[in-house]
Each structure stands twice: as C-alpha cells, then as structure tokens.
Amino acid sequence: MTESPDRRLAELRELLFARPAMARELPGFDPEAAPAGPVELFVDWLTGALRAEVPDAQVAVLGTTGLDGTPDARVVTLRELDPVAGVWSFHAGAGSPKGRQLAADPRAALTWYWPAQGRQVRMRGPVVTTPAERMAEVFRALSTKSRVAALVGRQSEPLAEPAEFRAARQDAERRLAEDPELLDPAYTEYGVRAEQVEFWQGSFDRQHVRLVYRRAGDAWTRELVWP
Numbered sequence: 715m716t717e718s719p720d721r722r723l724a725e726l727r728e729l730l731f732a733r734p735a736m737a738r739e740l741p742g743f744d745p746e747a748a749p750a751g752p753v754e755l756f757v758d759w760l761t762g763a764l765r766a767e768v769p770d771a772q773v774a775v776l777g778t779t780g781l782d783g784t785p786d787a788r789v790v791t792l793r794e795l796d797p798v799a800g801v802w803s804f805h806a807g808a809g810s811p812k813g814r815q816l817a818a819d820p821r822a823a824l825t826w827y828w829p830a831q832g833r834q835v836r837m838r839g840p841v842v843t844t845p846a847e848r849m850a851e852v853f854r855a856l857s858t859k860s861r862v863a864a865l866v867g868r869q870s871e872p873l874a875e876p877a878e879f880r881a882a883r884q885d886a887e888r889r890l891a892e893d894p895e896l897l898d899p900a901y902t903e904y905g906v907r908a909e910q911v912e913f914w915q916g917s918f919d920r921q922h923v924r925l926v927y928r929r930a931g932d933a934w935t936r937e938l939v940w941p
C-alpha cells in the first residue's frame with residue numbers, strides 16, 4: 715500500500731529539520747589572498763569541484779526575465795570562459811523560451827552551487843552572442859548527440875506524443891548522416907559578461923565568507939559583504 719500524502723509530507727518536514735546546512739568538512743577561503751579578478755578564482759573553485767567529482771559541477775542556474783516580466787530560471791552547461799573579457803558562455807536554441815527572453819532583454823544571471831565544498835558563485839550582467847560566422851565552427855565541433863538534439867529543435871513546445879519526438883530525432887539523425895556539415899541556424903552561444911561576481915564560502919558555524927567583485931572599466935573592485 716502506498717503512504718498517504720499527509721504521511722509523506724510529515725516525513726519530509728522531519729527530514730528538512732533534521733538536516734543542518736553545511737554539516738561537513740568544508741574548505742577555507744581567505745579573501746585577503748583572493749586574486750585581483752574573479753575569473754582566476756572561478757577557475758580555481760570550478761576546477762576544485764570537478765576534481766572532487768561534484769556531479770555536474772559545470773552547470774549553473776541561468777536566470778532571465780520572462781517576456782511578461784516574471785523572472786525565469788533553468789539549468790545550463792558552461793561551454794566557454796573568456797578570461798580577458800570576463801564572459802561565461804553556454805549554448806541554447808534561439809527559438810527556446812530562454813532564447814526569446816534573451817532577445818527581448820539581453821541580461822542574465824548565472825548561479826553555481828558546489829555542495830561538497832559549500833561554495834556558491836553568483837554573477838550577473840549583459841548577454842552577448844557569438845557571431846553567426848563563428849557559430850558554424852562551434853556547431854561542427856559538438857558531439858553528434860548534441861547536434862542531433864539541436865536539430866530536433868522545438869524545445870519547450872507541448873509534446874502531444876513521445877512517438878512524435880522519437881520520429882523527429884530519427885529524422886534529425888538521418889539528415890545529419892546525409893550531410894555531416896549540416897548546421898542549425900538557431901543554435902546560439904550566449905555569453906554573460908559579468909558586471910558583478912560574488913563568491914560565497916559556507917561554514918557550519920554560519921560564519922560564511924562573501925566576496926563581491928565589481929567591474930570598474932578594465933579592472934575589478936573587491937568588497938566583503940555581510941553573510
């Protein structure tokens with residue numbers, strides 16, 4: 715017999731309260747020793763998370779403004795990082811809801827969380843797109859699976875029948891096999907040119923450390939903020 719929804723909710727409440735945040739050994743973070751810009755520190759933290767095998771450490775929550783002004787968010791995968799320009803890039807279809815939102819309001823936020831290290835990084839800024847002539851090279855360098863997924867398209871549209879999706883996938887696989895140079899013109903590389911980047915190191919005793927970088931021309935300012 716399955717448990718009643720009330721029983722399951724009661725169990726969930728118990729579990730939520732039984733689990734203190736950050737109750738594990740976490741790395742330290744000395745903001746005095748932090749580099750002059752955020753990219754170097756981000757590379758250090760993400761590399762640490764990947765080496766520690768944090769699952770999907772390379773993904774972030776992307777926040778955008780919905781077409782009706784309501785905030786929207788979903789997970790995307792980091793594809794490129796430009797250390798000179800301070801731009802973090804991901805790939806998405808221009809016709810997807812996020813693509814349409816970014817066309818209407820090209821500003822976004824990316825938020826990362828690496829639980830094993832108790833670390834969060836938040837960044838926000840204007841969004842730039844990679845020029846179409848360079849996208850051909852980017853698209854052709856993708857795995858076959860990624861190219862097929864892009865060519866299927868129609869992301870976030872209602873799906874009446876799973877069989878329709880399977881047929882569209884097979885069709886995309888066939889088209890790509892017939893023409894390996896095939897491109898998806900809607901496939902886009904979006905880059906968040908961070909104006910502000912915050913590094914958050916959690917601590918079990920709630921003495922979290924927060925360091926905020928802000929762009930100041932070609933350089934960055936650094937400031938601690940209250941936890």
Ligand SMILES: Cc1cc2nc3c(=O)[nH]c(=O)nc-3n(C[C@H](O)[C@H](O)[C@H](O)COP(=O)(O)O)c2cc1C
Pocket residue numbers: 770773787788789790791792804805806807810811812813869870
């Ligand atoms: C781990 C993970 C990685 C993802 N990476 C991407 C990505 O890089 N690009 C993308 O368009 N969607 C990615 N998605 C799917 C999105 O979260 C989302 O479901 C999809 O893009 C539709 O979003 P939209 O309706 O806001 O456009 C990923 C999802 C997960 C869970």
